[in-house]
Amino acid sequence: MTSNNHRAQAMVLAAGLGKRMRPITDTMPKPLVPVAGKPMLDHVLDKLAAAGFDQAVVNCHYLGQMIADHVAARAAPMVVTSPEVDLLETGGGVKKALPLLDREAILIANADVFWTEGREALFDRLISAFDPDHMDALLAIYPVADGYGYDGAGDFFWQVDGRLKRRGDAASAPYFFTGVQVLSPRLFENTPDGAFSLNVVYDKALAEGRCYGLVHDGGHFHIGTPEALSDSEPVIARALEIERDKQAAAGGK
Template sequence: MKAVLLAAGLGTRLRPVTDAVPKCLVEVAGRTLLDTWLDALAAAGVDEVLVNTHHLAEQVAAHVAGRTAGPLVHLAHEPVLLGSAGTLVRNREFLDGEDMFLVLNADNLTDFDLRVLVDAHRAGGDPEGAAGGAVATLTVFRTPRPSECGIVEVVDGRVVGFVEKPAVPRSDLANAGMYAFGPEVLEEVPEPLPRDVGFDLLPRLVGRARAVSIGDSWFLDIGTPQALERARAEWGARASA
């Protein structure tokens, strides 16, 4: 199984930390976000991972070269950012032949077991009842600030609505940035690029995708210095418990 780990962002909200370190190499409890994700993907049965790079890409390349375990990592440098959905389209060859693949935002931190997502996608079937799996399976969580997230409306496990950061949210179920996709989603990304998964792809999958809750799993978007401070305090405490 293959996965795409989206790690090319500039990390502007996390400055000044990201002035000298790419966001995916920020450390929490002595581990980089990148290594934490690669370990989680290996545990979920992923053999190969494509990591896109842009900001301070040479640091990511050097870090990956020093890894001796886990899935095989392919780097895809983007001199001009393609957007999260654009990355998938431009790396279609990497995904060819896969009946499903995972896509994850590298700037999140969670102890959610990715095998739950994989199993849910494989067992869920098509939303209309056909065999072969849903076109996509999204992970969701309850948020106290729905206007700041991609909001998912779900009925009987089926995604019936999706809006990125709505002014008037119709749900408190937020997109957790972990997806299982079938190969057909690549045909849904409109040109020209850049294109974003939340703004440009997920709305096109409404009615054909399913959602799985991350339940009580710990989850945090490491998007600001305050969030990073919280992650280091809470994740570190969990790791030492």
């Protein structure tokens, strides 16, 4: 990742409609919904700051002015917004923002995900593990059996060499995608104009054997509904307490 101060090295996807979180999201975009005392978006941006990112792009669409106003005064990282008049989905949103982003590799995270760190911060692990000679995509994945609140069938098989394979026709797969990743901008060459899913670029990387996975070793919380938010708050509070205790112990060594 370059330290070029004129282009952001990271992007946070914050343009979704948050339909499953209604009625909370009737008046508030999901990235601004508080979890553990602060908006989900701020948890992600704070983690970017801790990882040394000085700039980040945040896209916005639904109640987008609220997001733009919220991040306007932020300095760590400094935030550039990428407004979308029409919702561009994940892939289209990143493609629109490419002129603002690093030319070599982009760390991308969903604004509405929450995780606690493992032995090393997830962003740091992804940055260290991304190898542009062999990878165009490095996705943070998590075991289906351990994801709090996750009730899906999984997304990927993690192969012995670190490459990913889609679940396909299998009834289930052992890992799901966390919404955190590093992508090469070259994946967006010859992609559609307008709205499209990041699955388009994942399929390209998978077909070329250049899509890898990194298993997150901390906690991951799926917060998709108001009920899930309420249920997860005490569990998250305890997980954050454990995380702080570990950080304090490590700092005292």
